Amino acid sequence: MPKEILVPDIGDFEDVEVIEVLVAPGDTVAAEDSLISVESDKATMEIPAPEAGVVKEVKVAVGDKVSQGSPILLLEPTGEATSAGPAEPAKESAPAAPATSQPEPAPLTPPVAPRSAPPPHKPSPTAGFDEVSFARAYASPSVRRFARELGVDLGRVAGSGRKGRILKDDVKAFVKQTLTQGVPASGGLAVEPMPEIDFSQWGDIEIQKLSKINKLTGKFLHRNWVTIPHVTQFDEADITDLDDFRRTMAAEYKDKGIKITMLAFLIKAVVSALREFPRFNSSLDPSGENLIVKNYYHIGIAVDTPDGLVVPVVRDADCKSLVDIAAELGEISQKARDKKLKPADMQGGCMTISSLGGIGGTKFTPIVNAPEVAILGVSRHKMTPVWNGKEFSPRLMLPLSLSYDHRVIDGADGARFTTFLGKVLADARRLVM
Ligand code: CAO
Secondary structure, X not given: OOEEEEOOOOOOOOOEEEEEEOOOOOOEEOOOOEEEXXXXXXXXXXXXXXXXXXXXXXXXXXXXXXXXXXEEEEEEEOOOOOOOOOOOOXXXXXXXXXXXXXXXXXXXXXXXXXXXXXXXXXXXOOOOOOHXXXXXXXXXXXXXXXXXXXXXXXXXXXXXXXXXOEOHHHHHHHHHHHHHOOOOOOOOOOOOOOOOOOHHHOOOOOOOXXXXXXXXXXXXXXXXXXXXXXXXXXXXXEOHHHHHHHHHHHHHHHOOOOOOOHHHHHHHHHHHHHHHOHHHHEEEOOOOOOEEEOOOOOEEEOEEEOOEEEOOEEOOHHHOOHHHHHHHHHHHHHHHHOOOOOHHHHOOOOEEEEEOOOOOOOOOOOOOOOOOOEEEEEOOOEEXXXXXXXXXXXXXXXXXXXXXXXXXXXXXXXHHHHHHHHHHHHOHHHHHO
């Protein structure tokens, strides 16, 4: 005969809300297994099964108010204790009370302090998770037990329950997400999931699909940003004389349909710098044990297209004349904008140049285009008063922003590289050396 299980004596708790129903009809429960969680404005507690049995009918739902004597469910007793293990220590969850005793409330932070955002997390390198943030998390004893079994720090889990309470499903989702990301459930790069926000609650919105290029570059940039320790070295190159020369050349080649911009000179200058500092022309091998140093000079160029950023490669830039490079730049950027680049056109680069000079800005921090180890960002040149020892003279200064992989390149070499570039760009004759 099924027995009706009632809410036992829960002290002063009258009319408390059921916040979780932990069993369903057909479930087999052991004595002491939690059946429901209830919550008052002071604490939460779980009501355990007084004996083992099979749940026949559940008589409460989330949101119901219960007091001592309210029916919880019908249980068909099996007459055996099927509890899987000893009761949890009472430290942070409601102690698994003997069937006849009164369940004790578990400590509860919210609703006193509801948590819409998790507290700042300080992972403990030894314990795997932060006990303080675990203790402060808003979750029922059974969810705490479940999280502890899985080694999940509840302080890192966003709760989807009422007032931000963490549910068992939130813990499962957290574990699933961290596994998909290939990071441990604690420490490492595990980060809070971005909350899903309905922006229309604050005003009119429209949904725009990301282009295929946006999605692809997004993935690569994200990977490179989180896996490469970046440093960006800023510098300025005096290109006053070089730009005079460029203008003369540009006028000469205009009729031939070749646009001579500063970028062609920059490619040549970068090739010289790669020859001088071969470590910049390398990639880390997958084991991280060796550097693969290249003896060819293929330079990637970031091209802004209506569909997003692409990086075609100028191959063997060391063997091409400045005019050939300028002509090729015109072709590849047109091809990029016409979506005619093939995957092979964008592979094999040794180092990338990202020039925002035609657009504006003073400096920026480009992201290394792995497996390359450095990227040169170029901003808009500016006529600047420069002190020459006796007086200020107007000089055309080109801002350089060199980002590099600090696992491969040291800060001193970063500064040497931009200083070298500055020298080469200051004197066009050096470009032919
Ligand atoms: N300072 C001032 N003016 C500059 C300049 C600089 N550093 N570099 C180029 N210019 C000028 C050019 O001389 C040209 O002037 P005119 O139109 O008067 O002749 C104008 O800016 C436009 O140049 P351009 O864009 O046609 O040619 P480019 O060789 O400088 O650049 C390309 C080609 C494909 C790199 C560029 O068009 C582009 O797409 N840049 C964006 C790259 C990007 O998005 N990078 C960000 C990636 S995130 O790291």
